[in-house]
Amino acid sequence: MPGGHSQTLRPFLWRAQRLYPDTEVVSRTHEGRTRHTYAEYADRTARLANALDEYGIERGDRVATFCWNHTRHFETYFGVPNTGAQLHTINPLLPDEHIRYIVDDAADEIVFVDPSLAGKLASAAEGAEEFADVDFVVMGSSEIDEIDATPYEAFIADQPTEYDWPELDSDQPAGLCYTSGTTGKPKGVEYTQSMLWSHTMASQTPQGIPMEDSDVVMPVVPMFHVNAWGMPFTATAAGAKHVYPGPSPDPADLAALIEEEGVTISAGVPTVWLGLQEYITAGNDVDLSSLDTVIVGGAAAPRSLIEWYDDRGVEVLHAWGMTELSPIGTVSHLTADLRDADYDTQVDKRSKQGLVVPGLEFRVIDEDGEEIPWDGEAFGELRIRGPWVTKEYFARPDASEESFVDGWLKTGDVVTVDEDGYLQLVDRTKDVIKSGGEWISSVELENAIMAYDGVSEATVVGVPHERWQERPVAFVVAADGVDREALVDEIETGLREEYPKWWVPDAVEFIDEVPKTATGKFSKKDLREQYADQSLVEGSVPESDAPEQE
Amino acid sequence: MPGGHSQTLRPFLWRAQRLYPDTEVVSRTHEGRTRHTYAEYADRTARLANALDEYGIERGDRVATFCWNHTRHFETYFGVPNTGAQLHTINPLLPDEHIRYIVDDAADEIVFVDPSLAGKLASAAEGAEEFADVDFVVMGSSEIDEIDATPYEAFIADQPTEYDWPELDSDQPAGLCYTSGTTGKPKGVEYTQSMLWSHTMASQTPQGIPMEDSDVVMPVVPMFHVNAWGMPFTATAAGAKHVYPGPSPDPADLAALIEEEGVTISAGVPTVWLGLQEYITAGNDVDLSSLDTVIVGGAAAPRSLIEWYDDRGVEVLHAWGMTELSPIGTVSHLTADLRDADYDTQVDKRSKQGLVVPGLEFRVIDEDGEEIPWDGEAFGELRIRGPWVTKEYFARPDASEESFVDGWLKTGDVVTVDEDGYLQLVDRTKDVIKSGGEWISSVELENAIMAYDGVSEATVVGVPHERWQERPVAFVVAADGVDREALVDEIETGLREEYPKWWVPDAVEFIDEVPKTATGKFSKKDLREQYADQSLVEGSVPESDAPEQE
Structure with missing residues (x-):
């Protein structure tokens, strides 16, 4: 059998640990800002893995998190999948019934929960048979009132800082994330080791969201939301410094982290960046000089947002993705030709969802089943495939049959593609109005x-x-x-x-x-x-x- | 079965063809300089694939090349593997007996041969039973005297410019390259679709040799030598312009291509760059202003070479690889910390083989089987593994058993690793002197x-x-x-x-x-x-x- 070795997350952690032992992982937390080096992070991650073994977690078991963005959550990002278990990041904003449904659907063994979210989790779990066999670990040093949970620091306390990370297959499930569908039950998307590996490498291309060891990366996008767009993995592969904004960061919190930690790349939905813009225009003096790039996704980036940040030397990079895509599909870099275009044309392009990342293929199909012309006018449904695009929903053959056709994911997005290849979302297929053909x-x-x-x-x-x-x-x-x-x-x-x-x-x-x-x-x-x-x-x-x- | 779609070369060609139809593929040839757009390149590649089908090439069959670097050779790079066949690039500098051996070992169906190399191939093939069932296609428009061969242009002439590229598995063999071992029979290394895909993505990271659509890429390293270090694939993934230097380019040829085509990235062994240096210092005025980066591999990059090009605004980037690694293993980028170091320290680091690319893992084992400390002094044998590292030699269980241990490739290289993680080759295991432990x-x-x-x-x-x-x-x-x-x-x-x-x-x-x-x-x-x-x-x-x- 020819072929290279498995594609797993392990080399990314190994590389950061060995090449960048002193680079920091910083987090805003309830208890103030914490700082760990990659060396310390790797030690703690190994302790977590040993603790999971001792608890009885086995290859293929699912371990859930119910957390904001912080270092302990990041420890689960490598600590869980690198053992062969599967990390299920739960969106704590879901209604209780959905939380019960997905914990049951995923058969989670343990849920790691933030102190500030324990009340919410307790309300979903209380008396629910879906939670009958679930244990809780609370992300802190001490027990809490809301829920019966082992403190994380006690959970990992007596464990060795070495772990013999196993050889895993490329198709070992490593992650699990449910889409917060507006209708029907949430649908789970499994991320295999290979999908996360591929997504990390694709993100690292110049056509993605590349990072270097000089970067300071702050994912504001929640870590329960498609792995914070994969940034914790990508930043580790690059040996970059991590900055996690902790629970419910407001613009002042983000401004302080940017200034004091020297953040160079951050990412979040437009409202995050609108919030920071408003905070600054309200008269708060914020030094944005370290900030090179702000990734905007999850909703369209308004022109005015792009222009405002441009004026301050910060590039707003518009990206589009889906839970099913791990999530990155397109990034709105300017093509070489457009780098000489006038500013308005450039902002027009940058406001679109962007150019497909290398490694993916897409087609846009109109109502007659034909591929649309790339003229920026015609539109149809976007279908996409590639190594980090899922081929099915978790344990949902019904939903899978609806959403996958001939190996292509039907994204449910209606798009145009212009002459330069920029995709623009114009609607959802369920909302687009089909009138007279x-x-x-x-x-x-x-x-x-x-x-x-x-x-x-x-x-x-x-x-x-x-x-x-x-x-x-x-x-x-x-x-x-x-x-x-x-x-x-x-x-x-x-x-x-x-x-x-x-x-x-x-x-x-x-x-x-x-x-x-x-x-x-x-x-x-x-x-x-x-x-x-x-x-x-x-x-x-x-x-x-x-x-x-x- | 969870997991994303196959990892194949197809999306790279598709992306370049659709996003960059007008970007050029330029080649120096015997008949002058040729220019094609990606659109034309894609058409010709589809015609080649159709011609191979018509000839009777089937999935898994091997098709060989015996060629310098030019556009027709590049057409085989996608045209052969994208059909499911396997591209075997033969090193025409091998002795006749080795050529006969590997054509037989690979069971090549067709050999595409350059007119200037036809004499050499004819001498290897003449009367050899290994060539009894092999057909020849000569890379040109007309027949030649040396060998009975169909002209390439006739071979693809009447074929359609559309081809329905099939779905291939990730582990479909796509490439084949024999190591020109100094002792014993050449050993074949098969590249699967996934290995070439992974290598392309890894090359595209900032820690590799990243390319953008504004780049003009000239691989001087031969295309028969580990796929010209993967650059034809990487440049296509990026939508960059390609420049191929054709048969036996001398420094004046390279200088002309750099100046006239605006080459930004090139790659070759040190003697290539020493040759250009000598050509310029001999009084030839060459405009190197477009040239950003010169990749040097295959042998150590002398300090003086790095310094001379630095003085002219060209970064010499030292890289190390092996046929078994598709080939890239390390690249000598400066870490963030070293970017503030004095120039001498920087050149010291850049003269080393460099930092491991994300996605790979290595260890260095001394004679006692222990991992060496990373102190720049201790040395041992380099072992490496990763998704673009082969796990065996083609049809050579004997050689495979010797060279692979516990899933690691024994590289045969003796290296040190310094405190910053830079590898330096100090010897070959067969040459290092084992004295008193x-x-x-x-x-x-x-x-x-x-x-x-x-x-x-x-x-x-x-x-x-x-x-x-x-x-x-x-x-x-x-x-x-x-x-x-x-x-x-x-x-x-x-x-x-x-x-x-x-x-x-x-x-x-x-x-x-x-x-x-x-x-x-x-x-x-x-x-x-x-x-x-x-x-x-x-x-x-x-x-x-x-x-x-x-």
Whole structure:
């Protein structure tokens, strides 16, 4: 049997430990800032692994965390998978019923829990049979009131600092993360050793988010969220310094860490960086001079955000990914050609989701099953495959059958691709409006409508239509005291000028607020059902207004 | 079965073709300089794949090349393995008997051969039963006299420019390269799709030899030599421009390509860069301003070479690898700490073989089977493992058993590792002198002896010794008219001051020339045998001079 050795996380830890024993792993915690060297980190990680062995964790067992970003959590990142067990990072923001479901689904043996999250976990676990066989370790030095848990420091206290890390297969499951689907039960995505290895290497390419040993890396994106976009692994492979922002960091906390630890690369959702921007524009003097790059993902990076940070010498690098992709898919670096383009063109490109990372392949399929042209206009569903893209959901053949076709992951994202190869998300497949053989982006219409004065919030959904399959209907939350009739006129006239006739919603309805999901996203499902129930569609659209479509 | 998709070369070609259709692949050829875009390259590669199908090449079949570095050769790099066949790059500098051996061993179906190498191939193939079933394709547009071969352009002429590249397994053999061992039969190393994929990704890390789409990459290292250190794959993954220097490029050819194509990264053995240096210092005005980095491997990079290129704004990056490693193992980047060090210290570090690339693990084992300390002094045999390190030799269980132990490749290299983790090669295991439980570096003694005036050449070998197992004996080629007795005194006195007593050779013998192998390396084997036959050892070493060793 030819071929190289297994692809596992072990060499990354080994390299950091041997080449960079004095480089630091820093964490903001409840008890102040902690500092460990990689040498100390490796010792503690070995102690954790020995403690797991002593507890009885075996290869393939699942060990869960219910934690913010800090060094002890990072210790589980290598300490659990390097033994052959599987690290299941639980999102503590999930509703209790989902937490019970996924702990049961994953058959977690132990949950490592933060003191500040113990109350939340206790409420989910209390009296739940799903938790009957689960033990708890609390991330600290002492016991707590909320839950019966061994303190982490006691758990690892008497263990040796050496561990003979085993040879593992490339396909040994190493991680597990559930998607926080807006509908239905959460779906688990297993990360094998090889997937995490591949993702780390791909992240390290110039086309990804490369790190060097001179970097100081601060993942603000939670470590329960697709391994903090893999940054704890990548930073270790590079021998970079780690900075973990701890529980619920606010902009002042992040500013202090950036200034005092010399952070060069950080990552988080746009609201994190908007928060820091607001903090600084409110008059707080923050030295951003060490900061080279801010990775923004999870939602679109607004132009204004990119420009504001550019003015301060900080590159906002827009990236797109999914739980199913470990997570990185695209990064919005400028191509060589665009480096000479004018600034506006550059920001346009950088606002898109970006260029596919080497090692992946994608195609974008329209409603007829054809690949779309790369013209920045046509759109279709993004399908993707590659070594760090999962091929199935954990123990969910039903969901897997829906989401994977001919080896491609159907991302559920509707995108355009421009002439230079930049992907841009325009909608989700479940929200895109399929009308008369064409697709209409609900997101684009929403953004257009929300730009009108007098509109507080707006959402656009496709409602069933006999002739056109679906037609768009806009739901608008009007500002107080607005002339609603005039506003509807204004919106309809404006949209007619800006978009093809068939894009213009068949109706604009006013509502008091847009229904939201547990995670704050617009819940279009509710509106769609509600509107369909009212059977308003046929009646509300004068036949003469019906879209002209070929 | 969890896990991501296969790791294959296909996505690299796809990405370059789709994102960078206009980026160029340039080649110096006998017929002048050729230029293709990636779009054209992809079309031609698809035509080659279709032609191979039509010829009857099937998955797992082997297709060989006997070529210099040029675009047609590069077409085989993706065109052969992406179909599921295996690309066997033959070193045309091998002796005829080795060529016959490896063509037979590999069971090559077709050999693609350069016109300028056809005579050499014909002489190896003539009347040889190993070539009975082998067909030839000549890299050009017309037939040639030397060998009965289909012209490449005719071979691919009528083929479609689309090819439905198949799904391949990660462990599908994709490449094959034989080591040009100084002794014994060449040993084949198979590269699976996954090994080439992993090597490409590892090369692309900042700790490797990363490339961007703005780079212009010129591999001078032959494409028959471990895939030109993987650069054709890496440059494609990055969407960089390729420049191939064609047959037997001399310094003027390289200078012209650098200047006219704007080469940013190049790679070759030290003599290539010494040649360019000499060409320039001889008064030829060459604009090196585009050139950022020159990768040097295959032999140690002399300090003077590094310094000369530094003065001209070109970074000499020293790398070490092996055929068995696909080939990259270490690259001599400066660590963050050393970036503030004085220039001399930096050049010292950069002259070493360097820091291990993320994803690999190594250990250095002394004669007692213990890991050496990382102090830059102790040395032992380097053992290495990782996803792009082979686990066996092709169809050679005998050689495999010798070279692989507990999953580690025994590299046959004797190295030190310093406090910062830099590896330095000090000898080959077969040449290092094992004396009284200690190892003595023959290379270090040779360098020390060659530094004396009056020494033209010198080599040091270990000869059998009853008490100490082996003792060093120096063989010196003296310059004309030198007082040999005085020279021996001078050398022995000098070495005694510089080295531990037991390092000093037991004898200094004069010879007319150092015997050399076919590839110009010192043939120590011959000397060792010759000296042992003379049974001089016991007699020639006065007992009082015997080394004191613990």
